[in-house]
Amino acid sequence: MAKTWSITVPGSTANLGPGFDSIGLALGLYLKLEVTLQDEWEFEHHSVHLPEKFTVEEHLVYTVAKEVAERFDVELPGCKIVMTSELPLARGLGSSASAIVAGIEVANQVCELNLTLEQKYTLASRIEGHPDNASASVCGGLTIGASLPNGDLELIHTQDVQAAFAVFIPNVELKTAEARKVLPAQYDKAYAVHASANANMLTAALLTKDYKRAGKFMEHDLFHEPFRANLIPNYHEIRQTAKDAGAYGTAISGAGPTVISLLPIEKVTAFVEKMKPLFPTYDIQAVRVDTKGVQVEIHETIN
Ligand SMILES: Nc1ncnc2c1ncn2[C@@H]1O[C@H](COP(=O)(O)OP(=O)(O)OP(=O)(O)O)[C@@H](O)[C@H]1O
Numbered sequence: 001m002a003k004t005w006s007i008t009v010p011g012s013t014a015n016l017g018p019g020f021d022s023i024g025l026a027l028g029l030y031l032k033l034e035v036t037l038q039d040e041w042e043f044e045h046h047s048v049h050l051p052e053k054f055t056v057e058e059h060l061v062y063t064v065a066k067e068v069a070e071r072f073d074v075e076l077p078g079c080k081i082v083m084t085s086e087l088p089l090a091r092g093l094g095s096s097a098s099a100i101v102a103g104i105e106v107a108n109q110v111c112e113l114n115l116t117l118e119q120k121y122t123l124a125s126r127i128e129g130h131p132d133n134a135s136a137s138v139c140g141g142l143t144i145g146a147s148l149p150n151g152d153l154e155l156i157h158t159q160d161v162q163a164a165f166a167v168f169i170p171n172v173e174l175k176t177a178e179a180r181k182v183l184p185a186q187y188d189k190a191y192a193v194h195a196s197a198n199a200n201m202l203t204a205a206l207l208t209k210d211y212k213r214a215g216k217f218m219e220h221d222l223f224h225e226p227f228r229a230n231l232i233p234n235y236h237e238i239r240q241t242a243k244d245a246g247a248y249g250t251a252i253s254g255a256g257p258t259v260i261s262l263l264p265i266e267k268v269t270a271f272v273e274k275m276k277p278l279f280p281t282y283d284i285q286a287v288r289v290d291t292k293g294v295q296v297e298i299h300e301t302i303n
C-alpha cells in the first residue's frame, strides 16, 4: 500500500490594524501539498506564487519539517512534495506562515507525531516569530494570541465571523522583515495606552460581531500603520475610496503591501466590482474566511 497525504493550509491576514502581532484571520486562499514517501527529498512547484529557485536544504517546508522531527527526536523520512499556492509571496497574505504550518503538518504525518492543535500553533508561532498568521493558518477563523513571560502561547479562536473581506493585492513585494525595520523600538507611555485601548476595542468589536465598530478601530492602529503607511502604495487613497464605497474599515494586511477591507457580507461583490476599475494595477478580490485551518486527507493506493 502506498500512502499520499493531501495537505491544505489557508493563508491569512494579520493585525487587522491595532491587533499587531496578535490577531490573525484565516483566508480562503490556499497552499496545497501532495506528499508521498520516497528515498530522497524532492519538491515540485506548480504555481507562479512559489519560489522559482530553491534547494531542498533551503526550502522552508523542508527546514521546518526537519526542525520538528529533531525536536521530537524522530527520523524524518524522504518525501516527494508537489506544491500549488494561491498565496503570492511577500504580500502580507501569510505565505511564509502557511509554509511553516505545512512543514509542521508534513512532519506530523510522516513521523506519526499526532500533534495537538495547540502544539501545532505554538510551534508555528515560535518559528514564525509572532502568533497571528501562523495560528490562523493552523486553526482557521479569527485568532487572538498572546505569549506569556514563560514563552507559552495563549490563544482564543472563533470560526464565527459574520462579515466579508476584500483584498487589494498590488504587483509589488514588501518583505515583512523590511516592514518591521521601520517600527519604533519603543512607544511613549500615553501613546502605548491609547494604542492598546484601540486594540482592545477592535478585539471586543470583532468578538461581539459589532463589525461597524470593528471597521472603525481597524483604522485606528498606532502600533505600526503610522510608520508603514508610506511603504504601502495608495494606502490613504484606497482607505478613503473603500470607505466611500461602503467598507466598514480598511487596514494593511499583515505587514503589507496588500490592504484589506472589512465589509457587510451583502456588499462585498458590488464593492469589488466598483474598486477594480479605480485601481487597475491591483488584484482586487473578495476573500472568504477559512473556518477549518490546516486540513489533511490520507489516500492509500495499492502499489
Ligand atoms: N509557500 C512557500 N513555499 C516555500 N517557501 C516559502 C513559501 N512562502 C514563503 N516561503 C519562503 O519564506 C520566505 C519569506 O516569504 P514571504 O516573503 O512570503 O514572507 P513575508 O515577508 O513574511 O510575507 P508574507 O507575510 O506575505 O508571507 C520566502 O522568501 C520563501 O523563501
Ligand SMILES: N[C@@H](CCO)C(=O)O
Residues within 6 Å of the ligand: 014, 015, 020, 021, 022, 092, 094, 130, 132, 133, 176, 179, 180, 224, 253, 254, 255
Ligand atoms: N504582525 C506581523 C504580521 C506579518 O505578516 C507584522 O505586522 O509585521
